[in-house]
Amino acid sequence: MKLAFIIDPIAKLDPGHDSSVAMMEAAQMLGYQVWITEANQLSIIGGKAWGYLQTVNLQPVELVDGHWQAEADWYQVGNKVLTCLEEMDAVFMRSDPPVTVPYLYTTYILDLIDPNQTLVVNSPQGLRTANEKVYALQFTSAIPETIVSQDKSVIAKFVEAKNSAVLKPLGGKGGEGILFLEAGDRNFNSLIEVSTQQGREPVMVQEYLPAAKEGDKRIILLDGEAIGAVNRVPSGNEFRGNMAVGGKAAKVDITDREKEICALVAPQLRADDLYFVGIDVIGGYLTEVNVTSPTGIREIDRLNNVSLGKQVMEWLKNKISK
Ligand SMILES: Nc1ncnc2c1ncn2[C@@H]1O[C@H](COP(=O)(O)OP(=O)(O)O)[C@@H](O)[C@H]1O
Ligand SMILES: [Mg+2]
Missing domain, CATH: 3.30.1490.20 (ATP-grasp fold, A domain)
Known part of the structure; x- marks a missing residue:
């Protein structure tokens, strides 16, 4: 298996937090070839999507006292090689938002990847369809x-x-x-x-929603199936639960109401080829559908002693062999 990950500059990723690193690590452990590139390294040449790809070799993080610990030099990259993306079995589009005009242009480049050759996760059409805030509004029974x-x-x-x-x-x-x-x-x-x-x-x-004080739950959906969840509890005077602003990750279960929300959203996600998605739920209300580069799997892995990255990679192999 050959995979390419379109990511932000690797030096800026946090190996103990970013789901992209968790997925790349899991792929490497399963013996898949892992290549990386950035959105600004892609081109259309001869009607095909090409990119400057580099191999990457990761030193896996380790759990020490309940925290992921990474080596100082946790990755090594190879030389840049201009490669047709259809040489890959799958391409993961994992650039961080905001979804700018250049981001949308990148999805047009990815449109030229033949889906019979290479699976793009998430699909470029899906990424254009699903604004992370507005997409939730079609599920009227689930939203505030x-x-x-x-x-x-x-x-x-x-x-x-x-x-x-x-x-x-x-x-x-x-x-x-x-x-x-x-x-x-x-x-x-x-x-x-x-x-x-x-x-x-x-x-x-x-x-x-006053329930936001008790947390903003991230539920990860793989091909429409909920595979894990983590609660993010605001800290101090902050009303926002995001981990990027100090929200604390806490272990949680998925409630029956949340399972209903997942079941409501799943058919549309499948229709839009949105394979790897993180929904946000506050007090039983759907508030966001994250499709660009949802985070959370490192925290879920650590709190629940699982490997969602491995689950994604195994799903991928199965999906591609069909
Ligand atoms: N309707 C709401 N009521 C209370 N707090 C909210 C509400 N919507 C969002 N928040 C808080 O703001 C944070 C960010 O909101 P969200 O819609 O998930 O946007 P993003 O994560 O993209 O910044 C959430 O983690 C939550 O703490
Ligand atoms: Mg959010």
């Missing part, structure tokens, strides 16, 4: 009350009716730009103006 708007008066009316709400930029990640809004806040107008760039960009405004 939510609007998307760039209009100050529409937003103000919603927040006044709810008293408090959470504002989310549509392309953010890791808690970036997420604001707590309260009717009567002296900064209210200014917060909306800044977030919407003076009414030029729509944002999501969602009723505030």
Whole structure:
């Protein structure tokens, strides 16, 4: 098996936290060939997708006192080789959001990979279809009350009716730009103006769920099946649970209500060829469907003594051999 991972610069990845590293490590342990590249290293040549690929050799992390520990030089890379991506069995598109125009252009390059030759995870069409914030809104029975708007008066009316709400930029990640809004806040107008760039960009405004204090649950779905979950509990005065802003990972089970949400979302994920997805659930409400580079598997592995990376790689082998 030959796999290519399109990732952010490897030196910037956190081997004890990033799911991309966990998946690459699992692939390596199963004897698959692992190559890496970055979105800006891809081209279309002769109607095919090509990229400068490098082999990567990883020193696996080790669990020490309940934390993943990595060597200082945890990876070695080979020389860059211009390679047709169809020489790979699978390509993992794992660039971090925001989903910018160049990100979308990268998906058009990936469109030229023949799916009969090479599986792209997640599919480029799926990545374009699923805005991580807005995609959830089709599952009306699972979501909190939510609007998307760039209009100050529409937003103000919603927040006044709810008293408090959470504002989310549509392309953010890791808690970036997420604001707590309260009717009567002296900064209210200014917060909306800044977030919407003076009414030029729509944002999501969602009723505030007090259950967020108990955590924001990440559930990992592989081909529509829930394979693991981790809770992220905000720390200190922070209202956001994201691990990127200090949220603490905690062991959790998946409740019956969450299983229902997974069952509701799964057929659409399968229809959109979104194979590796992380949904966020707060107090039994679906708040986000992460499709670009969902995180969480290192924490789930550590807390539950499993290897989701290995599960993904075994699923992949099975999927490709069909
Ligand atoms: N409706 C909500 N009510 C309360 N807190 C929320 C709500 N939506 C999001 N949050 C908090 O904000 C954080 C980030 O929100 P999310 O929608 O997952 O965006 P992202 O993770 O992409 O930044 C969550 O981890 C959660 O703590
Ligand atoms: Mg989130």
